[in-house]
Amino acid sequence: MASLYIATLWALFQGISAAEPSSFRQQCLSFPKSLNIANATATESEFVAANTTLEFPNADASCSRPSQQVSTDLCRVTLQFATSPRSGIKVEVWLPEEWSGRFLSTGNGGLGGCIQYEDLDYASSLGFATVATNNGHDGTTGQSFLNNPDVIEDFAYRALHTGVVLGKDITKTFYGKPHTKSYYLGCSTGGRQGWKEVQSFPQDFDGVVAGAPAFSFNNLTSWSCHFLPLTGLPSADTFIPLDIWPTIHQDILDQCDELDGVKDGILESPDLCDYDPSGLLCGSGQSSDCLTAKQLQTLRSTYSPLTSIDGSLVYPRLQPGAELTGAPQTYFTGEPFGAADWFRYAIFNDSDWDPLTLKPEDYVLSSTLNHFNIETWEGDLSAFKNRGGKVLHYHGLVDGIISSDNSPRYYEHVSQTMNLSPAKLDDFYRYFRISGMAHCSGGPGAAFIGNQAHSVASLDPEENVLMAIVRWVEEGIAPDTILGTAYVNGTKDAGIDFKRRHCRWPTRNVYKGSGDPKDENNWQCVDI
Numbered sequence: 001m002a003s004l005y006i007a008t009l010w011a012l013f014q015g016i017s018a019a020e021p022s023s024f025r026q027q028c029l030s031f032p033k034s035l036n037i038a039n040a041t042a043t044e045s046e047f048v049a050a051n052t053t054l055e056f057p058n059a060d061a062s063c064s065r066p067s068q069q070v071s072t073d074l075c076r077v078t079l080q081f082a083t084s085p086r087s088g089i090k091v092e093v094w095l096p097e098e099w100s101g102r103f104l105s106t107g108n109g110g111l112g113g114c115i116q117y118e119d120l121d122y123a124s125s126l127g128f129a130t131v132a133t134n135n136g137h138d139g140t141t142g143q144s145f146l147n148n149p150d151v152i153e154d155f156a157y158r159a160l161h162t163g164v165v166l167g168k169d170i171t172k173t174f175y176g177k178p179h180t181k182s183y184y185l186g187c188s189t190g191g192r193q194g195w196k197e198v199q200s201f202p203q204d205f206d207g208v209v210a211g212a213p214a215f216s217f218n219n220l221t222s223w224s225c226h227f228l229p230l231t232g233l234p235s236a237d238t239f240i241p242l243d244i245w246p247t248i249h250q251d252i253l254d255q256c257d258e259l260d261g262v263k264d265g266i267l268e269s270p271d272l273c274d275y276d277p278s279g280l281l282c283g284s285g286q287s288s289d290c291l292t293a294k295q296l297q298t299l300r301s302t303y304s305p306l307t308s309i310d311g312s313l314v315y316p317r318l319q320p321g322a323e324l325t326g327a328p329q330t331y332f333t334g335e336p337f338g339a340a341d342w343f344r345y346a347i348f349n350d351s352d353w354d355p356l357t358l359k360p361e362d363y364v365l366s367s368t369l370n371h372f373n374i375e376t377w378e379g380d381l382s383a384f385k386n387r388g389g390k391v392l393h394y395h396g397l398v399d400g401i402i403s404s405d406n407s408p409r410y411y412e413h414v415s416q417t418m419n420l421s422p423a424k425l426d427d428f429y430r431y432f433r434i435s436g437m438a439h440c441s442g443g444p445g446a447a448f449i450g451n452q453a454h455s456v457a458s459l460d461p462e463e464n465v466l467m468a469i470v471r472w473v474e475e476g477i478a479p480d481t482i483l484g485t486a487y488v489n490g491t492k493d494a495g496i497d498f499k500r501r502h503c504r505w506p507t508r509n510v511y512k513g514s515g516d517p518k519d520e521n522n523w524q525c526v527d528i
């Protein structure tokens, strides 16, 4: 009798456990029927098994994301949502079967326009119900801003915030209960979006990780676009030939590498580097591996802050050190940078506008227009602080696209606006400088900090900024430092080269003076 009972129970149990995966699948497939979202269209769902490669045949080719490997079993919900009669967003919500109860929103990059599938996969594989949008338009250009302020409004703040509201709602309906905590993870434009949320939608997130923020957006764009008129075309006598940048980099290292105590090719404090390029002036009869007086002037301007017609600061200088990590390829090619689309389509509304004609008056125009407060420079974060939010801000110190000198400037702006000392800011806002990290990832330093799937060395909160913000929010343990990893030749397969602890502002990393500099314990964070 008892054994029959157990056998029956066993059979039942087997039946249930066998039914579970297919019931998740079933629930996923029928899910759109239970959704009723005003202004949403084309709502679809599909069950995606771990290790599936999703193909996106209709994605804009400029996004360079034709497919994505999916790491965990999940329900993929897609929809379109009208943000106005002439604008809308594409939304993806990835709902993992093994849900941690947490919610996360990803961000975007550049002027795009591109759903960051790799971030959707990264967060959903860690158990977050994860949302992403196309930021209100498809592709990497700014063409769709032309004569459509609603598309600009989506880009400035509305796409992300709307995605969060929808994503939370869909998460709740799907799992039958609301999320526990909500998070944000983004870099570059994604960093600006994170800050926009902290400043203007403080209720959206409990924890925000914002990297290399494109905030002070109008002025950053002026700075990005001023390099073309500065260098001129490759034929101009002011133009610096691309092949001399490694020499310039070495000259910078010769002058500044040891300011942190070690000549290792990594500047822990590029802000302290007062680079003097005069040694590169061509001697008489010398014509290679040197610069003319005019080229030297271009170089000096590059490493000087950009000012406006009245002498006020537009944007800080490019930090010295990024000569091999994107700066020459981005700004010194003698060709327009992609962000020129902002001036072309959102400021001048003129498809024929020539980026070579940018002038200081235009910086003022853009910053005065400040469409939908895209500047993202509010210094009062009281509402976010008061709701218990935490923000982890980081910036790579060999970022060749967004100068890392701008990040501490924002930190000081918040400190002054809120009248809070760094010790007080530490309660909810921490800024980390990542030495040797290029724009959002890569570079010669210990740049693997878990901010993106391809930059993960560990899931330990000491070494992973996403896990660090989760621990800060949920356990109240704030990150003191971020332990980064550098792999041999930047590739994981080649093994670990060294680790280094990245310091929290306003401290800087210095070598203690003895022991192997590749051992992170031989460095310390000291006051700047």
Ligand SMILES: *[C@@H]1O[C@H](CO)[C@@H](O)[C@H](O)[C@H]1NC(C)=O
Pocket (backbone or CB within 6 Å): 050, 051
């Ligand atoms: C996915 O692929 C990896 C590596 O090929 C394998 O180790 C893992 O077991 C696979 N997972 C599933 C759920 O098939």
Ligand SMILES: *[C@@H]1O[C@H](CO)[C@@H](O)[C@H](O)[C@H]1NC(C)=O
Pocket (backbone or CB within 6 Å): 038, 039, 082, 083, 084, 085
């Ligand atoms: C739906 O769209 C209309 C027209 O664009 C708008 O007025 C309304 O606020 C939208 N509703 C929601 C819930 O967003």
Ligand SMILES: *[C@@H]1O[C@H](CO)[C@@H](O)[C@H](O)[C@H]1NC(C)=O
Pocket (backbone or CB within 6 Å): 216, 219, 308, 312, 313, 314, 315, 363, 364, 367, 375, 377
């Ligand atoms: C942007 O630049 C303008 C000058 O064009 C300046 O007045 C303004 O303060 C700058 N904004 C920020 C956030 O630095």
Ligand SMILES: *[C@@H]1O[C@H](CO)[C@@H](O)[C@H](O)[C@H]1NC(C)=O
Pocket (backbone or CB within 6 Å): 147, 148, 149, 346, 347, 348, 349, 369
């Ligand atoms: C371009 O359009 C925007 C609205 O999207 C407007 O604010 C701006 O003044 C226009 N620029 C010019 C030069 O007309």
Ligand SMILES: *[C@@H]1O[C@H](CO)[C@@H](O)[C@H](O)[C@H]1NC(C)=O
Pocket (backbone or CB within 6 Å): 488, 489, 494
């Ligand atoms: C690292 O790169 C250098 C130069 O490209 C090469 O000589 C070396 O073999 C590489 N080392 C490893 C472990 O891949």
Ligand SMILES: [Ca+2]
Pocket (backbone or CB within 6 Å): 257, 258, 259, 260, 261, 262, 263, 264, 265, 266, 267, 268
């Ligand atoms: Ca050094």
